[in-house]
Amino acid sequence: MTEFFQTNLGLTYEWSWFLATLSGILLIALPLMLAVAIIIYVERKLWAAFALRRGPNVVGPWGVLQSFADGLKVFLQETIIPSAANKGLFLIAPIITFTVALMAWAVIPFNSGAVLADINVGLLYVLAISSLGVYGVVIAGWASNSKYPFFSAMRAAAQMISYEVSIGFILICVVLYANSFNMNAIVEAQRGHGLGIVNGYVFNLLLFPMWVMFLISSLAETARAPFDLTEAESELVAGYQTEYSSMSFALYWLGEYANVLLMCTLNAVLFFGGWLPPLELEFLYVIPGFVWLLLKIALMFFIFAWIKATVPRYRYDQLMRLGWKVFLPISLLFVVLTSGWLMFTRYG
Template identity: 80%
Template sequence: MTQFFIDLGMDAGWAAFVAAISGILLIALPLMLAVAMIIYVDRKVWAAINLRRGPNVVGPFGLLQSFADGLKVFLQETIIPSGANKGIFLLAPIITFTVALLAWAVIPFDAGVVLADINVGLLYILAISSLSVYGVTMSGWASNSKYPFFSAMRAAAQMISYEVSIGFILVCVVLYAGTFNLSDIVEGQRGHGFGIVNGYWFNLLLFPMWVVFFISSLAETQRVPFDLTEAESELVAGYQTEYSSMSFALFWLGEYANILLMCSLNTLLFFGGWLPPLNIDLIPWFDIPGIVWFLLKTFFFFFMFSWVMATVPRYRYDQLMRLGWKVFLPMSLIFVVLTSGWLMFTRYGGAA
């Protein structure tokens, strides 16, 4: 893209700057549109499973409902509680929203279609996702209300707990791929299953890790059955209870951007990213652009997120923490040992 602007007559420095801004906008603007539309899809899936109609009034088939909701929130008054810490109160949703967007910088949508194709992309995602805890904690503390504070503490403990098991799951993927670069991880899945299946999910050692990763994704994004941060039987709502207008909308947008991020990571790490499901030429898989495969797989995982939300009852908080620390953490550690041992004796011939 930089070369394109240089060809237009720009100075090399300005061309690089404009190319970077253009790349950011090419990711951020479609992502915001996608967030608006998946909220609509989310509500439609819930409605269908519960035999209801869902949004169907604003626009054809209710497609403009999310935009109407956004306009309503935009026109509302921003209310700041008198006892709140005003600076931190306003900063928290900005941090949550910004961090949710930053992680998308290293997500490859197709071969070479990535804003920053860095060698430590997976470590970057882990580092950025851990920062989201700060926005949640700040919002609960700055509200100066006990229920948002309780919710923020729950959310922080929940996110940290499941990030530990997610980290060990990613170690298993990195051991097989031999790299932290997300594009190379996707290419490492080409024909991984008997030269036919594109994806690590076909691997008997990595398939259980995908199951744990998917469930941990639900917990990391506070989705049902792990939405204990908004358990109305114990709390008023969540850590954003005292927020209104666009500050509340930033939390909402950040939450769904994180959900899409986890769906895309399921796609990239276990289901071949932009690669077609099968690595055979008998079917014209490769005539379909890679970004189409990536979006279809990501949407499939989002549908699974919505399906779980509409059908699975909420856990108790002690069950949530027990699952993370006493089941997923030991299990992921065991599979790190099994995976490394298997690779040592198969790929490296048992060499120390």
Template identity: 75%
Template sequence: MIAWFQSVLGTGLGWFVANLILILLIALPLMLAVAMVIYADRKIWAAMALRRGPNVVGPFGLLQSFADGLKVFLKETIVPASSNKGLFLIAPILTFTVALIAWAVIPFGPDMALADINVGLLYILAASSLGVYGVIIAGWSSNSKYPFYSALRAAAQMVSYEVSIGFVLISVVLWAGTFNMGAIVDQQRGHILGIINAFGFNPLLFPMAVVFLISAMAETARAPFDLTEAESEIVAGYQTEYSSMSFALFWLGEYGNVLLMCALNATLFWGGWLPPLDWAPLYYVPGIIWLFAKILFFFFVFSWVKATVPRYRYDQLMRLGWKVFLPLSLFWVFLVSGYLMLTRYS
């Protein structure tokens, strides 16, 4: 595609136009997907609480998210008089942008990544770690006690769980032997008994898959780790002073990050775009369909947990991250590397 545009428009302009189209092919469906998973989230919560959920706007309530989006778009953007106005307006844009840029290296199929770089996993770690800046800037620039308190919580929470996520990913990188996201998926082909396409069923990697899933919930501040938005303690957290599209960008960024973590779960541990079994007829289904199915499954798990598990206390949250997940993931790095040295490299 890039070569064709370069032949028609020239090297520089052709490269720019081709990559712009590829970016829009990821970003626009992702924003549509965010709207639909918000609807799915609400329907799952409703079903688990024996309620109906959205069912009025559009068939089966499918247009509820778009009606909510129109409502916030038409509302007035209120900027507190004592806030730092520049940073106050930049914070939601930063949060939303960071939620999008990490998708550049997610492989949707064989050779179907926007940027198939050799350090794709490091890029995702760097991009996802920037998300905390939007939250901190939002809390500080509001010049209000409760948002600032929430921003401090968010900084401690996200940094704490990024450490354990980093060690979990080291175990995956050691086993796959690469940081390239597409290559990590390829290494999972027939990994178990020559037929199951997944690292997750490997006894040495399954505990890390569980740790990664729980840490992803804490990293995205989803229940039961939504201490940054604990309405019983800090009103509505770092978003308290935001309204209109500024609030909507935080909302879109949060769900974009949730979908990203679901995609990482599917890609790193459960075969990504590969079918569950290394069986020829299953490969007739396009890889992007398998990836979307796995993302939707993990999103259902996220919603299931939010609907059923009560919120942790903050001391419980930090103890789980520092006293359980960090030592466990660090020990697992030694365990996996030791096993590989004895079996693969000896």
């Protein structure tokens, strides 16, 4: 794209690079915002179907404009700042959450070579950025100067630490198999991985349990049900968002669903072959890679919505026990098993 701006507009390399980078950011950020509005509608329809209800059906045909109506509603509301709150931190906390939710998409490959920043440590970048998301929640809980948001912030910090450790060991298994931290290389390493026919690590007996754990950890990482203890209505009113209104609340709303989409994408890229078709058959490559990726993301999102609609919320002690006493030792064990198996088969 840099060459395009240089050749067609006669710009210098610096300006061409700047415009190319800005165009890439907008090509990711704008469709992502539209996708958030769409998946909120889709999720509400799925919940309604699970509960034998109709869901949104008034605003627009089949209720498709309901998300945009909700966005307009919060946009027109007054922004209320509690008198005892730390106003600067109170306002910047949702901006941090929303911004961090967008930053990780810079290294996500949508097709072969179609990535904003094809860096060699892409997976480390995603892990680092995803761990920053809790700062917006913790700052919001503290800056609100209210007991319930503060309790929620402490829960969020403990929950993030508990599952970030397990996710790190799970990703080590993927890196060992792919022999790279580059997201493109990880996808390419899954080509024909299953008996030369199936594309994806999820069909590997050593990595399938890791995918199950990664999926559950993704739910905890994004504070989704059954791990939505940061927003537990029964004992925390509405968690760290209790004192927020208008667009500051909407930024948390958008950031949460952008994170959900990111985790769905990571499940697809790391374990289901990303943009590769499910089977290594020539005629399947006629369909563009980004279409396969979108279909896999949709499947992951359906699983996320299904779990939220059917699984009851965990108690906090159960959440901690699962993270530290189940996932951590199992992920450590599989790091040993995976590295041992690869040393035996790959390096003899």
